[in-house]
Amino acid sequence: MSFSGKxxxxxxxxxxxxxxxxxxxxNELMRTLEKASPIFGYTKLDDTTFNFTLEAEGRHMSFNFTLGEEKEVERRDGEKVKVVFTKPSDNVLNQKITMPDGKLVYFSREFYGNEAKMIVRMDDTDVQxxxxxxxxx
Known part of the structure; x- marks a missing residue:
């Protein structure tokens, strides 16, 4: 798991x-997502538990999660969402977020050494x- 601790x-x-x-x-969240250059990281704590950190615009958030278990977290804009992480392979970490309105957003992060790619998609739209x-x- 080459991404742990990076x-x-x-x-x-x-x-x-x-x-x-x-x-x-x-609009507020849109401006933040377009202009900010967030820094994130995952650290493996045990076989199924990880710590996630995110730094953006002077704010820092961190939480632990267990693969496959739903967790309620607060987004940067203050909204609470439900999040589930899965790890389908050694270099891929998926995240499903249930928004306050019930819509689902899917994140798939692929890690390749010192690079990562994240694909984001949402129910009810064909844009990713x-x-x-x-x-x-």
Whole structure:
């Protein structure tokens, strides 16, 4: 599991604006997602438990999760969502988020050494975004 303990920073994205428009994302969150260059990381704590950290715009969030178990977390905009992580292979970590309105958002993060790619899609839209990251010190 080459990604454990590394931190990744967004370097570029494809279709992010189109995705946010298609999913009716609120304007404040849309500005944050388009302009911020968040740094995230996962650290393996045991066979099924991980710690997730996210740093963006001077804010830091961190939480532990167990693969396959639903967890309620607070997003950067203050909304509470339900999150489930799964790990279908050694270099892929999937995340399903149930939004307050019940819609589902899917994130698939693929890790390749010092690079990562995240594909984001949402129910009821055929638009998806791809976001690229590089490991940082």
């Amino acid at each position: 931190r990744y920073k967004r370097t570029r994205h494809e279709n992010l604006e189109e995705f946010l428009n298609a999913t009716n994302t609120n 975004a791809t976001i690229y990251y590089e490991a940082v010190e």
